[in-house]
Amino acid sequence: MQVLPEGRLAYGMQLPVQSQSTIYAEPWEAGAGPADLVEIARAADRSGFAYLASCDHVAIPRRLAGAMSTIWYDPVATLSYLAGVTERVRLLSHVAIVGLRHPLVTAKQYATLDHLSQGRLILGVGAGHVQEEFEAVGADFERRGAVLDETIDALRAALGADEFPVHHGKLYDFEGLGQRPRPAQERVPVWVGGSSPAAVRRAALRGDGWLPQGDPRDRLPGQIARLKRLRAEAGIEDPVTVGAITEPLYVGAPGWDVGRRALHGAPEALAESLRAYRAMGVHQIQVRFRCRGRTELIDQIAAFGAEVAPHLD
Template sequence: MAEAGLRFGIQLPVQSQSTIYCEHWETEAGPAELAQAAQAADRLGYAYVACCDHVAIPRRLAGAMGATWYDPVSTLGWLAALTTRTRLLSHVAVAPLRHPLLSAKQYATLDLLSGGRLLLGVGAGHVPEEFEALGVDFHRRGAILDETVQALATALTDEYPEHPGPRFPFSGLAVSPRPVQRPRPPIWVGGSSPAAVRRAARLGEGWLSQGDRVGDLSAQLRLIADVREQSGRSGPFAVNAIPPALYVGEPGWDTGRHALTGKPERLAEALSAYGALGVTHLQLRPRSRSLAEYLEQLEAVATDVLPLVRS
């Protein structure tokens, strides 16, 4: 089921500022700091950089979620021009909010401009007011996402796609430019509910866990394997997990009780547990008090920790 080897990407700082993970320095940062983070990840060999997605945040949630969420297509397109190797992941685009032809156009263009580096991560969303403002039925978002993923797959594969779906029928319309990747860029589906996991197994080429604990992943992976077998699906399948935040060394400041801190060997052992389960990708986020410390930690993880995991 899994792709060979364990790969490591990062959730980009600055571009989303939820209080769950945002560092204090990020609230005063902007494009310059974001670019430095992406270019460091590119230079250090991280497999991907990831950008989140929300269109609008209601006042009742702004305290916890923050109001700053960069647009993933614009952000990843800009970073494509500033990087050369790292892949570009939307984690996750709230796909039901947009017509799949529009998304196919945007992401096919992004794949072309980046030289085939797109990883298209999609999810159902969770903010009712966002759906209401855009005229989309929040309570049917799962069914809408099902059809959206199928329509996206068709539109990214065929220049003249044929999709007879009930909500998004289209036929005889050219969708060009075409993506570089063949037959199309991979679609990874996010979400940790049973319905989301089944959707990823049925429709996607990968699953984006939303922070499941390592002890819970075995059951999720068994469900994926069962659904893929029942659906007659085979071939490579990516499993992306998000471990706790990392800090290499003794921080000397409060990094929170869930952060993984200490010697490289300790961090490598914790990360290796994910690979042993069948996880193929880990999305990492170093703890930091400044951009300088973030970049130092990003390099320490890449040079001191990850080689121990790979060995």
């Protein structure tokens, strides 16, 4: 299922502020809030970004709080809020840990989001990794992969066209229970996150898209080849949207230390580097800009959309 413009390398972004892991959060985000998110979302909407993404964690244990922080906005609330101040950009959960909730609860939330946004939802799902989080809500951490597999199947039914969806599985069983509003889309796209062998297989067999989690450039071609081989062996002919998370970016000469890994420089040079993802078979790239504040980030978003994006194809 193709939901992004065909024939070009699409670009989206994980929102800042809404998740503040020390792995990627900039210092200024600690003091930011809803007004910043609104202006950043509007800038991305204006600049041709394919999607805005929001993460999902219910609660962070103390042992991980130093690295992960405890700032994790709820993705449904966040994306619904930003749907009201944007017009065309899609809204991606990257990723919803759907095994923490009953599929009918998840379907109610995300169907409403798709309805309110007039069909802009992309449901990104993942298995999760924080054991205490699962235990706190009574979810099965040890079998989270199997739970996710069935949850995707159940969500396909619950987010479909039928007001009274039907699913009879090992873990979840429902029939004769109506949910409205229905999603605005006839079929909500489901993108599966993760780079483990199990996650790639899940994306191949159950997903409309794949969201790798930090695969470096030299590893992506092999992962993509496996994804396509598994789909072919299963007889799945529908197209799959392959994603990638790029290195940190800075458009132009930064004039400050943006870090060894960051790509920076002239727009044409950045575009040339990013086109390598398209050559690997990637359809959409998720970009993250180095910045020292909201104004600089919005300037980077605008520069990328106006000066880099036209050279991506």
